[in-house]
Amino acid sequence: MSVLEKLTSKDAIALEEKYGAHNYHPLPVVLSKGEGVYVWDVEGKKYYDFLSAYSAVNQGHCHPKIVNAMIRQAQTLTLTSRAFYNDMLGKFEKLAAETFGYSKLLPMNTGAEAVETAIKICRKWAYEKKGVPENQAQIVVCENNFHGRTTTIISFSNDSVAHNNYGPYTEGFIKIEYDNLNALKEVLEGNKNIAGFLVEPIQGEAGVFVPSEGYLAKAKELCKMHNVLFIADEVQTGIARTGKLLATCGNCNCPEKHCSGTPEVKPDILILGKALSGGAYPISGVLANDEIMDVITPGSHGSTFGGNPVAAAVGIAALEVVKDEGLAENAFQLGEIFREELNKFIPKCNIVNAVRGKGLLNAILINDSEDSSTAWDICMALKENGLLAKPTHGNIIRFAPPLVMNKEQLMECVGIIIKTLKKFEK
Template sequence: MPSAATDQFGVADELIRTERLLGAHNYKPIDVVLSRGEGVYLWDVDGNRYLDCLSAYSAVNQGHCHPKILETMIEQAGKLTLTSRAFRNDQLAPFYEEIAELTGSHKVLPMNSGAEAVESAIKAVRKWGYEVKGVPEDKAEIIVCSNNFHGRTLGVVGFSTDPVARGGFGPFAPGFKVAEFGNIDAFKSTITENTVAFLVEPIQGEAGVIIPPDGYMKEVREVCTARNITLILDEIQTGLGRTGRLLAEEHEGIVADVTLVGKALSGGFYPVSAVLSNSDVLGVLQPGQHGSTFGGNPLACAIARTAMRVLVEEGMIENSAEQGAYLKDGLENIRANAVREVRGRGLMIAVELDPSAGGARRYCEALKQKGILCKDTHEHSIRIAPPLVIDHDQTDWCLEQFDSVLTALD
């Protein structure tokens, strides 16, 4: 029998009330309570259907509850889920082979979350700096960018430039320098003899889909090569088809020394991430120096193998390029005074609103009423990132809703 509270407020209201009462208030979600997903669609507890334009921050590139990934998860869960890395399992080696072949990597370090991958890369490049490059002990420096987002761990927020992300959490670890994103001269001027790595997103997602100037990443690659600096590309959001290429680095024809992937590596079924590297950097890690109980577990590896396979076999990367260009073009043609700029590559798009428009949040809430779920970021940007399985008709419908909301709220 439903409770009196449920009768009074409804199922969604009661669930929201419980979240607010018992949960830490470290998120400010759109007030929709979701209960089911399939492909590009989500349903709430009241049965309303929405087109997902966030994809769990690009974790469900393959669409919600992809049947082949689901089948793999169920099958593997009935066999073996976890052994720890104290023993070997029959899914780890095939996972290594398949992700190395797909990405051209030489070494793989499996982890769980994206932030863990970032922290792992930081540890590895520091050790590489001391043992290979010859930097004096405890003097290694890593250059990061302004407006970066690499996760929420204490180590990562310590080099964030976002006061909300880092405020109140110090003291922080030393060894990081900040250069302006997209400014090659700023990057060059920040380098010292102790610089071991440059950690950068090829497109800044959380900052509002900020794309660097053409040629920036190519120049960065050249400088890193010339100065013996490890180039670490955080492709946790941009990778695995989101920008219309397998990896965003391909847009400028470069290859990173270390690439970080996560999110869509499992198609949204399970936390899986990986540090992909040349042999030099990950080669410095010896037994006992780094690890993870769940990293590389058989369930994670099996899921990731299928998630990668369907991404390629079902043409999702090519579809991202095609539908992304069509969606971006359609958004640019919407005549709304509030729209200042449309940015994006593939299905990673942002609509930047004029500050006089009253903030992106109210637009996202209005879009929810039209059956579109997306999220505001940095106050004035609407992020748009549907699953890579979206088709032409669904894109058209999506554009109709954006047109309606953007022009109505003018």
């Protein structure tokens, strides 16, 4: 079959079903084009994208500055491995370090790789700097977390689909309840071998679960008190998604009004991915200051593709777009409008219990059981009405459009969502 042969949606889905592993359950829509906040299927129907590739496409589909940076670099030099220097990586590392306020960046490719990297840095720091006995370091994680699907990461997941039948599992992790400071305090006080606390500032895959005000700041204080590294997984929440450059708002340079009443939290280790490239290329990274990052020495960690010239060029452009186009401020303002408009509708309906989120990372809770098909059926109806979203945890629908969206587009989308939900009123 020629790559130029035009497929129908039915044909494309059939090909994936036959030749691809069934590790995803996509909505039955086959996309062939994207621009800004829109995507088109192979038949030419236009949709609003309200998933943004799980927040990878914060800067919008095919942003010209990012695409042009990728093309220019791909025509010049694509890969050297880290056996040699290249003339782009240092520029990217400097911009990322200065943007987020850290000494150094360790570049990788995927979010899961970055999480694995952070775990390795944390453990090595514990042995070499904190004095934890060899092979005794433990990392505290939260229930209902989502940090990826590698063998180590699923070892501390309580998602049965991701976890079951993949053992034996990696040891060294302690699970506690999310948004529970007493649980964190208890585990830190009772164990001198704790190396780090790995946490999502907002649990996205769990259904956009936003912790209590001040939770992250107090958790960071507890970690500091016990000489434990506070590790923030901002793969999904970072790069302006929640209305600030980072959900933790540590040294984020966002407008002061956005941080009013929200304590700033600077993670000891920061994990980024997804929108670090604007969705154009797999790029992730771990940031830390020298006293932590200097445990990484030649040969102790690496990646053939991590920090390649194309990734560096794309990463530079992606971060510049976020700053130049004020995407954090736009996400903050539109997120306030989105929740305000849905909160006008929710008291009048019986299909939605609540809307929650920050910035343009939001979710609605469908009034049905987790094992029902209602949320999926609503997403199918939204698709027919020109808006793409996906359920998570059965009865929750996540809404995360590209941050380049404007108010007029947002209000049109709110109209589509409300019109669709009304059809499901009980």
